[in-house]
Amino acid sequence: MKRYPKSPYLKAGGLVYLPRMFDKIRLHLAGELPEDYHKLRGKGMDGRACSYLRIGYEEVLSLVKEGLTDEELTQWCLENGRPLNDVDILIWNDFMTKRGCHESDSAVTELLEKFKAESGLSQRDDIQTFFDYFEADEGRDSQ
Numbered sequence: 001m002k003r004y005p006k007s008p009y010l011k012a013g014g015l016v017y018l019p020r021m022f023d024k025i026r027l028h029l030a031g032e033l034p035e036d037y038h039k040l041r042g043k044g045m046d047g048r049a050c051s052y053l054r055i056g057y058e059e060v061l062s063l064v065k066e067g068l069t070d071e072e073l074t075q076w077c078l079e080n081g082r083p084l085n086d087v088d089i090l091i092w093n094d095f096m097t098k099r100g101c102h103e104s105d106s107a108v109t110e111l112l113e114k115f116k117a118e119s120g121l122s123q124r125d126d127i128q129t130f131f132d133y134f135e136a137d138e139g140r141d142s143q
Contacts, residue, residue: 001032002032002033002034002035003027003032003033003034004034004138004139005020005023005024005027005033005037005138006019006020006023007020007134007135007138007140008020008045008096008130008131008134008135009097009131009135011093012070012071012073012074013071013074013075013077013078013089014089014093015074015084015089015092015093016092016093016096016097016131017045017049017096018049018070018073018074018077019070020134021045021046021049021060022060022064022070022073024037024041024046025041025060025061025064026064028041029064029065042057042058042061045096045099045130048096052092053077053078053081053082053084054081054082055077055080055081059080060073060077063076096131097129097131098129099129099130099131100112100128100129100130100132100133101128101129112127112129112130112133115130115133115137116133119133119136119137121133121136121137124136
């Protein structure tokens with residue numbers, strides 16, 4: 001049975017998105033991650049998370065295989081990557097939750113519109129960010 005990953009809004013160590021990345025890895029290892037998600041594993045937002053934390057995706061994959069919890073994985077990332085202060089966490093959370101929203105980078109906005117079209121959500125003007133898109137596409141939004 002295929003299952004969607006956790007909401008991108010969930011936090012670990014105060015950081016949004018990390019539980020989703022860890023869950024995508026777990027679901028893939030269990031053969032439960034939908035095929036559409038396979039091509040961007042370790043790339044896209046997963047890649048941004050790893051880059052921001054200055055850790056390798058393959059290292060995270062290895063630790064998930066060992067059975068670490070979201071909090072344990074996050075702690076490892078913070079201890080082995082770059083240390084983050086409250087402002088770093090605020091910047092990450094603001095950046096991620098607003099990704100795609102009237103970006104100055106038109107390629108990002110176009111990519112969001114492409115994803116919406118492929119999912120039959122083009123008419124949804126309320127979907128302004130990638131987080132909005134994930135919630136709607138995976139059936140967690142109110143509409």
